[in-house]
Amino acid sequence: MPDVLSDANIAAQQVELAMGRLDSLSTLPCVGAQLFSRLKQGRLSPSALADVIESDPALAAKSLSLISRRGVRIPKGRFSLGRALDELPEHEVRDAVLSVKAFQPFDLSDRADGLCATLGKDLLLHSLAVACCAGDIAAAASPAMDSQLAYFAGLLHDMGKLALREVMPKGLVRIFEEAESAKECSCAIEQKHLGVEHTIIGKHLAQKWRLPDAVVLAAWLHHNETVRISRDMPEARIAAVVQLADSIARRSGVGNSGSFDPPEAPGPIAECLGISVDQLRQIRENLPAAVAEKSKVLGLDLPDAVADYCGAAHAAAAHLAREHSEMSLENRRLQSSASHLDFAADFLFETSPAVGTANIAEDFAARWQKFYQTGMVCLYLIPPGRLDTMEVVVVEKLLHSRVVSVNVPAETPVLPAAIAGSFAVLNAHDHIGWLFEQLDVDFDAYRTKLVPLLCGGGAVGAIAFELHYPGDAELFEEKFRISASVAGAVLGMALSRQKQQHFAERFSRLVSKPKAPADLLDKPEEAAASGARAEDSLGALAEMAAGAAHELNNPLAVISGRAQLLADAEDDVGKKEILTQICENAREASGIIEDLMSFAEPPRPRAAETDVRKMLDEAVQLTNRKINTGDLDVEIEVAEDVETIFVDSAQIVSAIANVISNAAESYGEQTGPIIIAADAAESGEMVKLAVKDRGCAMDAATLKKATQPFFSAKPAGRKRGMGLAYTARFIQLNKGTLNIISEPGSGTVVTICLPASESI
Numbered sequence: 001m002p003d004v005l006s007d008a009n010i011a012a013q014q015v016e017l018a019m020g021r022l023d024s025l026s027t028l029p030c031v032g033a034q035l036f037s038r039l040k041q042g043r044l045s046p047s048a049l050a051d052v053i054e055s056d057p058a059l060a061a062k063s064l065s066l067i068s069r070r071g072v073r074i075p076k077g078r079f080s081l082g083r084a085l086d087e088l089p090e091h092e093v094r095d096a097v098l099s100v101k102a103f104q105p106f107d108l109s110d111r112a113d114g115l116c117a118t119l120g121k122d123l124l125l126h127s128l129a130v131a132c133c134a135g136d137i138a139a140a141a142s143p144a145m146d147s148q149l150a151y152f153a154g155l156l157h158d159m160g161k162l163a164l165r166e167v168m169p170k171g172l173v174r175i176f177e178e179a180e181s182a183k184e185c186s187c188a189i190e191q192k193h194l195g196v197e198h199t200i201i202g203k204h205l206a207q208k209w210r211l212p213d214a215v216v217l218a219a220w221l222h223h224n225e226t227v228r229i230s231r232d233m234p235e236a237r238i239a240a241v242v243q244l245a246d247s248i249a250r251r252s253g254v255g256n257s258g259s260f261d262p263p264e265a266p267g268p269i270a271e272c273l274g275i276s277v278d279q280l281r282q283i284r285e286n287l288p289a290a291v292a293e294k295s296k297v298l299g300l301d302l303p304d305a306v307a308d309y310c311g312a313a314h315a316a317a318a319h320l321a322r323e324h325s326e327m328s329l330e331n332r333r334l335q336s337s338a339s340h341l342d343f344a345a346d347f348l349f350e351t352s353p354a355v356g357t358a359n360i361a362e363d364f365a366a367r368w369q370k371f372y373q374t375g376m377v378c379l380y381l382i383p384p385g386r387l388d389t390m391e392v393v394v395v396e397k398l399l400h401s402r403v404v405s406v407n408v409p410a411e412t413p414v415l416p417a418a419i420a421g422s423f424a425v426l427n428a429h430d431h432i433g434w435l436f437e438q439l440d441v442d443f444d445a446y447r448t449k450l451v452p453l454l455c456g457g458g459a460v461g462a463i464a465f466e467l468h469y470p471g472d473a474e475l476f477e478e479k480f481r482i483s484a485s486v487a488g489a490v491l492g493m494a495l496s497r498q499k500q501q502h503f504a505e506r507f508s509r510l511v512s513k514p515k516a517p518a519d520l521l522d523k524p525e526e527a528a529a530s531g532a533r534a535e536d537s538l539g540a541l542a543e544m545a546a547g548a549a550h551e552l553n554n555p556l557a558v559i560s561g562r563a564q565l566l567a568d569a570e571d572d573v574g575k576k577e578i579l580t581q582i583c584e585n586a587r588e589a590s591g592i593i594e595d596l597m598s599f600a601e602p603p604r605p606r607a608a609e610t611d612v613r614k615m616l617d618e619a620v621q622l623t624n625r626k627i628n629t630g631d632l633d634v635e636i637e638v639a640e641d642v643e644t645i646f647v648d649s650a651q652i653v654s655a656i657a658n659v660i661s662n663a664a665e666s667y668g669e670q671t672g673p674i675i676i677a678a679d680a681a682e683s684g685e686m687v688k689l690a691v692k693d694r695g696c697a698m699d700a701a702t703l704k705k706a707t708q709p710f711f712s713a714k715p716a717g718r719k720r721g722m723g724l725a726y727t728a729r730f731i732q733l734n735k736g737t738l739n740i741i742s743e744p745g746s747g748t749v750v751t752i753c754l755p756a757s758e759s760i
């Protein structure tokens with residue numbers, strides 16, 4: 001059972017990641033052909049598109065999302081998609097509609113691909129049937145509901161299935177086939193293989209795309225007990241409407257929903273909604289004609305939809321190419337009047353200090369070159385303290401940048417005094433010739449200028465750039481000052497954040513276990529007093545860490561939340577990626593804070609008598625899961641007189657697993673023996689565990705810091721370096737000791753002593 005759950009969890013995570021990258025659903029080729037035909041005829045106004053959008057789930061979802069993101073107010077109880085779209089600029093509606101791609105497996109020789117094509121049409125027909133029924137049911141319900149909103153709730157109730165068809169079409173076919181064979185609802189099969197149901201996927205996507213609450217509830221609850229739910233949550237009546245519509249559509253045999261269990265009995269739901277038997281009969285009789293009308297609008301009966309789609313796309317591309325040529329001429333005229341404030345606003349919108357100082361510097365240098373149409377660009381930040389080297393961003397070709405490391409001469413100022421505290425445009429070679437000598441590119445000595453990046457009255461760095469026309473330096477001096485000051489402010493904040501993070505890492509080391517002086521080992525009373533002071537100090541540091549975490553988590557939550565909102569509303573792939581990076585970095589910072597807090601104030605151990613052999617076996621199993629391998633060469637030797645110890649089993653298993661993981665990693669890409677021996681200590685009151693390996697071992701400097709929080713000898717991109725820190729902390733809490741002996745060429749021995757009984 002654990003393996004099944006683990007596989008389901010992994011599958012659920014993979015599906016969640018795939019759905020996180022999904023910007024919209026896909027339509028069918030026949031629908032795409034209709035759109036491109038109207039584009040060629042110049043009929044892409046909102047009013048001309050309303051009938052197609054209202055009939056297609058993908059186009060409807062995209063349009064509803066656009067309406068929400070643009071803040072169009074929807075009158076309560078009187079929703080109209082056409083009127084809402086008319087309030088938006090035509091080009092935004094057109095771009096949103098044309099951004100929806102057409103889904104079609106083209107290799108129809110494969111049976112699964114053929115089923116994928118049929119499945120798409122069947123799901124669309126089912127969605128149309130549920131939508132038409134839902135609109136009629138809402139109008140007949142007592143009290144009556146917004147029929148148009150109910151229609152769209154029905155149209156998008158299976159958006160989770162449509163999304164699964166998008167990311168795993170053949171997998172969805174197999175799910176439907178298994179559901180049909182077992183005569184079950186597809187939800188059960190989805191949960192079995194994916195660890196998540198299409199209802200949850202639909203809910204998450206509807207929320208992500210900011211669709212109306214009615215759509216969210218319908219997508220989420222239409223397979224639940226909607227009658228009971230709507231009694232406690234009246235707004236969930238829309239889900240009852242859609243569930244009843246789904247039952248009628250399935251009983252009518254229009255399309256295929258992929259579920260093969262008996263449909264819900266319509267009677268109880270109809271009674272809950274105040275709908276009579278005659279009204280239900282009339283709605284069912286009207287259904288075939290209503291679906292046929294919608295199908296005609298979408299062109300579902302076109303004999304060769306793919307060919308029509310390709311032909312219409314070709315004609316539309318030619319039409320757009322002509323328009324593009326005309327717009328390019330106009331665009332060049334507009335570019336000539338672009339303001340520097342727009343440049344600054346664009347940079348600020350797409351950049352955050354949380355992205356990372358080096359990335360911000362690279363981005364700004366490339367933007368500077370592009371905006372001012374300069375030659376090569378060089379940007380550097382003043383290193384903290386007096387360092388022998390510093391990193392420099394060099395942009396040679398347009399948007400092509402790299403970072404190089406240069407030496408800083410001992411007696412040479414990194415920044416000229418003339419621009420250390422005020423703005424000026426200098427001839428770069430007169431002041432930073434030492435820097436250009438180390439770069440493998442040739443900056444023109446007569447054309448290269450240097451300006452400071454100012455922040456808070458001082459320069460945090462400088463940018464040097466080649467002007468094609470040196471006389472422009474005076475003409476653009478004020479504009480250079482504005483742009484450079486904006487960059488200086490952002491880079492200054494990023495440097496400040498970098499310093500704070502460095503301070504946090506240094507601060508966390510203070511909470512590591514204090515070493516008792518050697519002379520206290522012979523003085524129990526003084527040693528006890530020293531230990532009490534260490535515990536008091538640790539408690540004070542934990543309290544400080546909690547306060548720091550609170551102060552840091554609030555701004556991090558704001559950064560992450562705002563960035564996520566902007567990312568969800570952003571259609572530009574590049575901008576969305578930058579905003580996603582902001583979210584990821586904010587989450588990473590939160591993770592660092594969590595590590596700091598859990599180390600400073602871990603849960604109190606719940607010591608109990610623990611079987612040594614069983615505990616070591618569990619530690620090996622945990623290590624296998626952590627490093628994702630089953631090939632560990634581990635030999636466990638437990639002395640006959642060693643049976644149990646008195647510790648918190650979960651904490652010590654985690655501690656030993658960290659030690660075994662380090663031992664495994666010491667062999668690099670290879671595998672090697674790891675020997676774990678358990679013996680009774682000489683005093684008889686402790687049990688000694690020794691973990692030995694013959695790996696690369698640690699040098700003296702690394703060994704000295706091995707148990708410090710956030711320390712790691714691994715290069716950039718490493719993990720946070722908390723493994724041995726947690727190990728030392730857990731062993732300390734369980735009244736044990738830790739000793740590490742490591743010699744390059746001989747390997748490492750980690751010795752852990754733990755109490756054999758409660759009396760220690």
